[in-house]
Amino acid sequence: MNQPDAIDAFSALAHDTRLAIFRLLVQRGPAGTPAMEVGRLLDLKPSTLSGHLATLKRAGLVTAERQHREILYAPSFDAVNGLVRFLLQDCCGGDKSACAGVVPPDV
Template sequence: MERNAALDAFAALAHETRLSVFRLLVKAGPEGVPALEIARRLEAKPSTLSGHLSSLKGAGLLTATRHQREIRYAANLASVNDLVMFLLSDCCGGDLAACADVISLRCGDG
């Protein structure tokens, strides 16, 4: 991941609502959640949520799939993985094998 892409991702996540949306979608997994359901769960106005979803999608953190009149959003886990690896790329002087404990994240931890 390039530095500018990482900065865009961090900027997109640096807002309470967007971070809540992202965390909700990570929990939902690859199936994602329809936009109106995201709004309902977060008690957000759909018109306001639209801008937040657009910011996260623009930063590459979300994918959107249209199913007739419904748009379903999901966390782009490949992009998230790239972001984490960007953060850890200099770990232990770039020797990722030496940092195995740090980078061996498992679902459900922490």
């Protein structure tokens, strides 16, 4: 993870509708959810939905796979982990004891 990619990811999540989409995909699980179903559940116009899904995909936060007529979207947990690791990189000047308990041990 690098700074520009992290900014793309945070920008993607910094939006009411996109954040709702991502959290919905998280709750639906790694098998993926059809775009149309996302739009139906969140009451989004097709063009608006398409733009937001494209933004999330470009940011690496979701993956897309065509299944017959529909496109299934699934969240990327690796992306979330990468973001957190990037945020907390070299935490506390290497003094792990300073932030033990509040930071995952593998950062």
